[in-house]
Amino acid sequence: MVRLAVASATLLVVSKAYACTGPAxxxxxxxxxxxxxxxxxxxxxxxxxxxxxxxxxxxQLTGCSEIPYSIPLSEADGKSLLADDVISPQDCxxxxxxxxxxxxxxQYGALVSWAYNVGCGNSGSSSLITRLNNGEDPQTVxxxxxxxxxxxxxxxxxxxxxxxxxxxDLANTATSDPALPAGC
Ligand SMILES: *[C@@H]1O[C@H](CO)[C@@H](O)[C@H](O)[C@H]1NC(C)=O
Numbered sequence: 001m002v003r004l005a006v007a008s009a010t011l012l013v014v015s016k017a018y019a020c021t022g023p024a025x026x027x028x029x030x031x032x033x034x035x036x037x038x039x040x041x042x043x044x045x046x047x048x049x050x051x052x053x054x055x056x057x058x059x060q061l062t063g064c065s066e067i068p069y070s071i072p073l074s075e076a077d078g079k080s081l082l083a084d085d086v087i088s089p090q091d092c093x094x095x096x097x098x099x100x101x102x103x104x105x106x107q108y109g110a111l112v113s114w115a116y117n118v119g120c121g122n123s124g125s126s127s128l129i130t131r132l133n134n135g136e137d138p139q140t141v142x143x144x145x146x147x148x149x150x151x152x153x154x155x156x157x158x159x160x161x162x163x164x165x166x167x168x169d170l171a172n173t174a175t176s177d178p179a180l181p182a183g184c
Contacts, residue, residue: 021091022112026105026175039075041074043071047153054077054081098132106173108180139171
């Protein structure tokens with residue numbers, strides 16, 4: 001009995017320190033990301049010249065050979081690929097925000113859409129995350145900071161301006177569904 005208790009206490013500490021899985025985003029967030037990324041069955045170059053497929057999956061290998069789906073991609077496989085790809089930004093937003101940061105499902109979804117777009121390195125070093133972690137009001141921080149992320153390759157892209165506006169709108173949409181803190 002005692003041994004078991006010790007073992008599970010150890011497990012708890014380990015999972016607290018090293019493994020924190022971000023909650024799954026809500027349907028409004030999946031729809032927002034899919035809508036802005038658009039769907040392509042075949043590999044294409046994104047505005048920055050990165051080979052991309054499906055709903056904005058950045059290819060790691062020539063011809064996107066890392067993905068476990070056949071190309072041309074079906075829309076259903078594209079959705080599965082998006083669900084896989086959104087795990088990383090979910091985890092980033094969850095681990096990069098302090099345990100004191102409270103976000104509802106729409107605020108969290110807006111930030112996951114942004115991190116999916118700009119990458120976890122950029123979200124992690126952003127003043128947006130710093131301000132949240134300093135205890136500033138999420139609504140204010142999101143509305144002020146997200147629209148600044150409107151450039152690709154040094155140029156303002158209308159598509160990014162619209163996407164940031166849609167993310168702010170999502171974050172401003174009231175919901176009683178909680179997302180963060182995730183409790184880890
Ligand atoms: C684009 O971002 C810059 C900051 O990088 C900001 O000053 C500007 O207002 C933004 N433009 C729009 C249309 O949001």
